[in-house]
Amino acid sequence: MEIVFSASVNSGPAVTTPTRITGWEKLLGSSPSGLFGYTHMMGGYAGGQAQYARVPFADVGPLKIPEGIPDDKVVFLSDIFPTGYFGALNADIKPGDTVAIWGCGPVAQFAMRSAFMLGAERVIAIDRFDYRLRLAEEGGAETINYEQVGDVVETLKDMTGKGPDSCIDAVGMEAHDNSVMYFVDRAKQAMKTETDRPIALRQAIKACRKGGTVSVPGVYGGFDDKIPMGAFMNKGLAMKTGQTHMMRFMKPLLDRVENGDIDPSFVISHRAPIDQAPEMYRIFCDKKDNCTKVVLDPWADAKAA
Amino acid sequence: MKAVCWMGVGKMSVETVPDPEILNRRDAIVRITSTCICGSDLHLYNGFIPTMEQGDIMATSSWVRWSKSALASIAIS
Numbered sequence: 319m320e321i322v323f324s325a326s327v328n329s330g331p332a333v334t335t336p337t338r339i340t341g342w343e344k345l346l347g348s349s350p351s352g353l354f355g356y357t358h359m360m361g362g363y364a365g366g367q368a369q370y371a372r373v374p375f376a377d378v379g380p381l382k383i384p385e386g387i388p389d390d391k392v393v394f395l396s397d398i399f400p401t402g403y404f405g406a407l408n409a410d411i412k413p414g415d416t417v418a419i420w421g422c423g424p425v426a427q428f429a430m431r432s433a434f435m436l437g438a439e440r441v442i443a444i445d446r447f448d449y450r451l452r453l454a455e456e457g458g459a460e461t462i463n464y465e466q467v468g469d470v471v472e473t474l475k476d477m478t479g480k481g482p483d484s485c486i487d488a489v490g491m492e493a494h495d496n497s498v499m500y501f502v503d504r505a506k507q508a509m510k511t512e513t514d515r516p517i518a519l520r521q522a523i524k525a526c527r528k529g530g531t532v533s534v535p536g537v538y539g540g541f542d543d544k545i546p547m548g549a550f551m552n553k554g555l556a557m558k559t560g561q562t563h564m565m566r567f568m569k570p571l572l573d574r575v576e577n578g579d580i581d582p583s584f585v586i587s588h589r590a591p592i593d594q595a596p597e598m599y600r601i602f603c604d605k606k607d608n609c610t611k612v613v614l615d616p617w618a619d620a621k622a623a
Numbered sequence: 624m625k626a627v628c629w630m631g632v633g634k635m636s637v638e639t640v641p642d643p644e645i646l647n648r649r650d651a652i653v654r655i656t657s658t659c660i661c662g663s664d665l666h667l668y669n670g671f672i673p674t675m676e677q678g679d680i681m682a683t684s685s686w687v688r689w690s691k692s693a694l695a696s697i698a699i700s
Contacts, residue, residue: 355682356663358674364643367658367682368626372643376651389657397661423662490662491671513671537663539672595627595660596635599668602660612660616625 353561367595369616381568384576390583391575393613394428399582400567402428402488405535406436408558409484413437418474418482418525419459420518422450424585424611425535426488431457431580433486442477444470446494449608456584464495471525481527490536493517499544506543513540523550534559585611591618626680632670635681658682 352374355365364371373380383392402425409417417438419426422445430441434457443454444462451461460477467473475481491514494500499517506512522532523546532555550557574580587610590598598612628638643652664681666672 355680357667357672357679358676359672362679364626364680365682366655367660367664368640368680369624369655370643371653371655372646373651373653374647375649376653377649380651380653393657393659397659397663425662492666492669537666539666592625592627592658593637595637598660599635599664603665603668614627614658614660616655616658 367592367614367616369592379565381565381572383572387576388583390586390613391581392572394424394582394585394611395568395571395575396564397562398425398585398611399428399571400564401425401535401562402430403432403435403567403571404560404562405429405486405488405533406432406438408531408533408535408560409433409486410531410533410556410558411436411438411484414439415483416440416442416478417484417486418442418444418478418522419486419488420444420493420522421488421490421536422447422454422461423488426486427453427457427585427610428582429486429488429535430454430459434458435574435579438484440478442474442482447605450605450610453584453610470495470521474525478527481525482530483527484531484533485522485526486533487518487522487536489518490534491515491538491540491542493519493536503543512543514538514542516542516545520544520546523555526553526555528553528555530555532557535562586613588612590614592616593619627682628677629667629675629679629681630677633668635668638678640678640680 352361352363354363381395405425406429411417411433415438417433419429419441422443426443430443433441441459442462443451443459444464445451446463446465451463454461462470462473464470493515495517500515503512503515503517518536519534526532534557575582587608588598588601590612592614595614598614601607601609602612624640624642625637626640628636630636645652667675667681
């Protein structure tokens with residue numbers, strides 16, 4: 319429920335754990351904003367996988383939804399739809415552009431559709447799970463299964479000539495591929511000398527055309543090695559990233575839902591009562607049963623009773 | 624109330640926990656009607672982000688329907 323935290327908490331949350339946040343200020347440079355259910359570094363606020371929640375600054379954050387719109391069409395306005403849209407917006411897409419997106423998870427699916435909304439002519443989506451690549455194709459994207467091509471960067475150059483105009487890293491720190499660098503990153507993580515695996519980011523920088531833009535909606539947590547800064551600088555790339563300012567996008571994207579431009583419920587693959595959450599976490603994490611997005615009903619047992 | 628709680632790396636559990644309470648003037652208590660599991664939740668599930676504590680209630684993404692009493696509390700304050 320970042321809907322409340324996009325700006326208001328930055329003005330001074332009433333509840334905080336100063337010691338921990340102070341510690342991380344030294345590490346990160348400044349304290350990030352609070353988030354629901356996302357560590358004590360981010361304020362220690364209880365999250366929304368529950369029947370009730372306390373919403374701080376409730377007079378500022380939440381967005382009123384008109385009557386008659388079902389939850390399925392608006393539930394993703396609180397996070398992944400604005401995040402995908404922000405990822406596409408940060409890619410500085412011009413009409414007719416070609417955009418490459420690493421990852422076909424839920425945020426990436428919204429980023430692809432947002433890229434088309436913002437004027438992209440071609441969207442090329444990269445992943446290894448066929449069911450997610452098919453979902454990308456349903457949204458109009460061309461696809462690359464990186465386990466079936468030798469080199470993603472070379473494949474993108476073959477498909478586009480000069481490289482994509484924009485590259486979106488919608489994978490983040492838990493990237494996977496079959497290259498030597500993946501195993502090097504894993505080894506460094508085990509030795510605590512690197513926190514993240516920036517495989518998608520490295521490829522995005524290498525693949526992007528000269529003067530293009532790299533957008534990073536993918537989440538990173540700490541320290542990343544072997545970033546091709548030489549390529550980044552000498553190709554004159556721009557990079558934009560960041561946690562999404564949800565409040566900026568919720569109303570405009572609600573308008574698009576109401577206008578019929580997009581039905582966000584396309585991304586739902588599983589529904590379950592909250593009691594099945596532990597099992598659903600495993601299915602979602604392991605991408606079993608063609609899982610894309612899980613929606614939980616906090617009241618399912620009560621209704622059954 | 625029921626809540627999905629982080630009990631350790633790779634361990635989520637549905638627990639009965641105290642209902643939330645108003646702590647500050649601009650708080651509201653909301654009834655959640657739909658919630659999701661997010662990729663960000665997996666960062667915590669897999670232990671990538673520090674400072675989680677056993678029993679922390681999960682989820683960065685969800686939706687709510689306002690309870691009338693919550694709206695009234697904001698208007699009064």
